[in-house]
Amino acid sequence: MLTEIALLFGFGCLSGVTTVLFGFGGGFITVPVVYGFALAGPGQALGAMHVAVATSTAVMVINAGSATLAQLRAGRLRKEYLWPLIAFIGLGSVLGSFAATMAGESVLRWLFVAYLALTIADSVVRKGFVSRPPDTRPRALGSLTTTAGGTGIGAVASFLGVGGSVLTVPLMRRKGLPMAEAAALANPLSLPVAVIGTAVYAFAATGTPSGSAHLGYIDLIAAGALLCGSLPTIAVTRRVVGRIPDRAHAIAYLALLGAALIAIVVR
Template structure:
């Protein structure tokens, strides 16, 4: 048990760092480690527990990071609204679907989603190398509405917050990585809040929730992750904007690859 807590604490620190620098909110960092801990403990519903706990941690991480970035000037209303509202609508649909999905299906879709995101970021122009346009382009109506619902549904279903879709989206609109990552945090909040509420009140497939768990949300794992992430967020915000843009983008893709390997290893 102590080993698991220390592992979660360490990954909590990593999730705090990635929340600020990459807008992850914790999803791609916390899902693999909570999945491993839950699998070793009981095995049943391990992926559901990982996704649910990830969304709960994401509520606090994303809200904290958003608050620290408000004074930086990187949060631009024209990119956040109304996209965030439609992401919230999609989040309801995705979270409800995830509660009835088989655990193995959830894991396979998580792996497929990660792999496709990595390939898309590497092969399609506009992510690793910023666009040549002098001014960033605004989001169209279709992107904000249908795109927002799709982002919310997929993100809530997989417990990843949506940053892996919103960061590439904003990046390809011509925004620097630092700005795209900063705006991923407020855009992840509706996914995190709605997803946590649905998972917390869901009846677990394997029977009554064990002690220390509300629905699928593991309170002990979540507390350990937050104990590591919150102090790290306060420190990591000082680094945002200092990384060279291309290095920032490449590191983002490398972290996605590391998360993919971690899930496959289990």
């Protein structure tokens, strides 16, 4: 058990870094590692992938909230890109969270894999993500993107427990924002997904194993270990986020998605 806790703590540190640098409040780092943790413990009785997604979502509430405050103080949050998009993301997250509790274990896992693979391919093939001309001027979000797009982002993100950063960061990137600002916006835009998803997962599970530290599908031990690692690193990483070259920042984002894809497939 101590080895697993130490591993979760280490990945929590990594998730703190990625929360600030890439807007990942937990998802792509925590889902694969909690999935493995759940397979070896009582969480397997609830469905390891369901436990992984739920625990990731709970961790995201704290991580994304802390990073949002840090990015707000740094002046990287553009309010015109937050409202009303955040409201439609919240609406979609209600739909996605309930759908995830009814989905089969293998369906949830392979949709997660497909989602990662398509996102990586799209970001590499389509222009505007990796390279951003220095004279690029940010463009406003259209009404269709805000309404239908926001609802879709919330539904997909809550279904997979990934917070939405994998959709909002490429979206903001293609609207002409630098990576530092696109990643900063991903944190507050992930909050409605995290809060609503956590509430649903906390009360959705039935037949929780006796003696296990679970709140619904949420593994409280895994969440605690992850947060012990992530919160200190969020405080440290926010000091360096603006110093990374834009292109290197974008490439690192895609590399991290690739690592998460390999981890969940191999496991």
